[in-house]
Amino acid sequence: MERTLTLGIACLCLAPLFFWLGFGMVWWFTKDAGGGGEDRIAYGYFGVLGGLALAGIGIAILWYLSSRFLVLHSLRYLQIADAILIVGWLVYWAVNTAQEPQRLSYEGKWAALEIEVKAAKPLLAGSDIASAISMDYIGGQNSGNFPRSEAVRKEGEFLILPWATAPMYVDKWQMRVFLHNKPLLFPLDLPRLPTQSTDWSSWISPVQYQEYVIPADVQQKLTLRYRLRLVPATENFH
Known part of the structure; x- marks a missing residue:
């Protein structure tokens, strides 16, 4: 159970990184392709699909390798990595939240x-x-x-x-x-x-x-x- 939970947290934390890597790769290969507005929209959809595909592949590989080669005494290292990733995402969320426009709301x-x-x-x-x-x-x-x-x-x-x-x-x-x-x-x-x-x-x-x-x-x-x-x-x- 502990191994499964640790792997699940690692996959959830790394999935967005895999997604943006896939999206960025599609953008890199299509940024000079030219075309009109409809073409750019199509490239955007391809980027999303590429990101989802790479996220799925990355999670599958990570799960397979960790399940196959991760021994119990080294599980602690992955848990430390999970903690670092969670803190990183919390910092990222806090910074982006602070940069969001502030809504002015006053009762009455x-x-x-x-x-x-x-x-x-x-x-x-x-x-x-x-x-x-x-x-x-x-x-x-x-x-x-x-x-x-x-x-x-x-x-x-x-x-x-x-x-x-x-x-x-x-x-x-x-x-x-x-x-x-x-x-x-x-x-x-x-x-x-x-x-x-x-x-x-x-x-x-x-x-x-x-x-x-x-x-x-x-x-x-x-x-x-x-x-x-x-x-x-x-x-x-x-």
Whole structure:
């Protein structure tokens, strides 16, 4: 019984590795094969079949060899290997779970991310701020964007454009702002799973996004601030 249980655990732990090895082999031999979308889908199915086939073959060989040549006094080594494999899979699961988008769920409440972008008038090149600037939440999944161009206000030489959204999942708290279609990135310093509403942040400057190099005047004269509100389910944006 002990031998059977030990072999069963080893097979279960190694089966995914055999599967991905088979899938990877099919991918390697077909990656330069070309073809259209239907061909790529077919290659994907072949990869799955190859992975399943290799997993079955690998388990069968492992079971046969272990059953035939594994003597009782060496069973302990296989049990140690089983323990190492189990710990490895648990670590793999924990790392992948930590990287999964965090769902924002609050009993009787929902999360509202409120943003204000402040831009110096010369940056707008004579355009209305709501036309010159647009933005989106790229840190996860959200439910609707709520630009509030009617609430634009002046602050000295600057114009301020309010905006809001309802984030549902968070991978990274990030806002992407477009100034005349040029992208800028604003990382937001918020907990992965906020437990309470926050005050307005200080005004922060953009960081480089992709290949676009931020001009010095934009770096200095376009800023953003944010806050997160946990809103009662009966309340809408206002």
